[in-house]
Amino acid sequence: MARSGPKLTRIARTLGVSAATVSNALSGKGRVSAEMAEKIRATAAELGYVPSQAGRALRTGRTGVIGLVLPDIANPLFPQIAQAIELAASSSGYGVLIADSRGDVSTQTKAIERLIDRDVDGLVIVPRRGTRIADVGCPVAVIDTPSTPGNTVAADHWGGGRQIAEHLKALGHRRVLIIGNNPASNVQNDRSGGIRSVFGEGYHTDTLWIEPLEKASGKGCLLGLAEKVAEGYTAFACISDLHALRALTELQRAGITVPEKASVTGFDDLIWAPVITPALTTARMDMTEIAAIAVAALVKAISERDPSDPLIGAPVTAETSKVPMHLVVRQSAAAPPAFQSVQTTATAVTPVIEGGPQP
Amino acid sequence: MARSGPKLTRIARTLGVSAATVSNALSGKGRVSAEMAEKIRATAAELGYVPSQAGRALRTGRTGVIGLVLPDIANPLFPQIAQAIELAASSSGYGVLIADSRGDVSTQTKAIERLIDRDVDGLVIVPRRGTRIADVGCPVAVIDTPSTPGNTVAADHWGGGRQIAEHLKALGHRRVLIIGNNPASNVQNDRSGGIRSVFGEGYHTDTLWIEPLEKASGKGCLLGLAEKVAEGYTAFACISDLHALRALTELQRAGITVPEKASVTGFDDLIWAPVITPALTTARMDMTEIAAIAVAALVKAISERDPSDPLIGAPVTAETSKVPMHLVVRQSAAAPPAFQSVQTTATAVTPVIEGGPQP
DNA sequence: ATCGCGTGATTAAACGATTAATCAGCCGAT
């Protein structure tokens, strides 16, 4: 739009020098005397000069904008990611253009193309199963899981799973049901794998995948957790806080109190985790750190890039590619019924007398 | 970045015409013969020509990018908004640059400045109490509430409140507790006002504001809903699904079954509403419609704008500024206990015997 | 005294598109 502020030439005219000198002084590139540079910087600041991105972009081929590609913006994790990426990017002087693909792969390809057509300098992609990241014409940072080939940086989902599992184990749980959405997701597999890896001899785990179940019983169907409790499961380790929420409410509805009769844990520390009753014990990603690393790697690749190169197709790499998750202990997980007399939860809630029969 | 595709001049050279003719043909502005125009369009398509935004922006002063300003990206409503705006904007050929202000007003001002400095053509702002929208140098669309001065388009929050209330009234509720976060929010006030307006003579409503309560009792504290039930309240009309979730789990935890002993309703139809047990009865905004109207109004203002004008400070206006909300009836609201024998819920859950004493 | 060199600045071209101004034909009317 019509820029209100002064242009480069205005500063130049004010000081009686050429525009080139001003540009050099501000970028610190050419040969400018120290005092001249200082004077220029001063008047630029005074006049509130802001360089035109358009002019610069045209000349340098750099727009100072990166694209954020989410496979499914409806994922409640999105706010965390968007916020973290936006912060990291703007700290590095970059803007963030979003692209949504509403879960659809072909839409996603188009969305990426739109970003490329807008001359983004780089892309941050949080892929979902099926995402193609080939032959985009710019550097790409991928945030998925450490175990995914081509991953730039991600949370240590496996380690997070281990932390959750260790916590449940220490509380005394021996039969644990893992609840996930779809086994085709790398993230979900790593999380559940981490959980399973902790429970060895003498323990039992099984996994319930929601998506296939819903395909058979309809969206939002019951998971049949009351039966699982009857089968002796005392803990439900959910791969996401959304599943945890679903499990928790279903158990409560069936008269199975949490955490007294059954424990529930989640992942991601989503917005509702701290405010529901009981507050959710979960494992949180350090999104700020992950975003910082991803953006830093991307920015590095962008600045090192030859403006007119062939471009190797692989995603950029970072020194650190695995960021630890943090266990957040709240009230939804406690000792299983057998241990109840010796251990106690942190909550100060009124005990609830168990009610109805299991379906 | 280094654009891979062909430039305008390349197409011109290929056809042996001038770049200006190509530009005219593609934009349909100058005088070009029909057959020439057709030939140009054909080769442009064939070569996969994509105009350089930078070049165009420099010349026209239009970047084709709008900024999306959210006061608090962590709000779970954000995905819906972002998705809708992104869709509407990209359908109109615009990109969406996001700006987060993490709830802080001064951060928000800086974020808006960053967008302006990036030469966005316009801004979509979803304000929160305290947001200043003065003297930005570009058209602005505001999405708040129809009752807010300067609002461009918004959901009919008051009407949504009425729908929720009518539903509860029809079910037989006479004592309803409204649960909101902060009375200073226009949106929350409209919603609660709409609810109250339905319950006249012979009914009782009261309002519980969470924020002041948390200031006294700490974040994530109990809301004391069991006591409210004891006081005779049979329905809890929450201003947001997040509060509804909080209320629902607190009630369940206290052994008060929903919807048999108490009904709970929400607002916004957030991601978890359909999958929790019982599924949440709520009122949904038509974000797609709202976003479409907001973006259309913004785009109109942008294209009508004199590139070098003084710019009047007021937000853009749209023909339709109030979009109806939709009641989504699920299982969390049913007839109050007294009516239970004559009415029944849609859920096929096992009845739960009420347990523990109220705190 | 001249050459070479380093310093600090200027000139000018370039990025890719848009657009006002111009121009070459051509046809019909005076």
Next chain:
DNA sequence: ATCGGCTGATTAATCGTTTAATCACGCGAT
């Protein structure tokens, strides 16, 4: 036969910045 007007295309300027090339100048060395 000449002029005016219309059509379809070209020229050239412009947006704001960057940067390679150039230039003026003073200073030490040959």
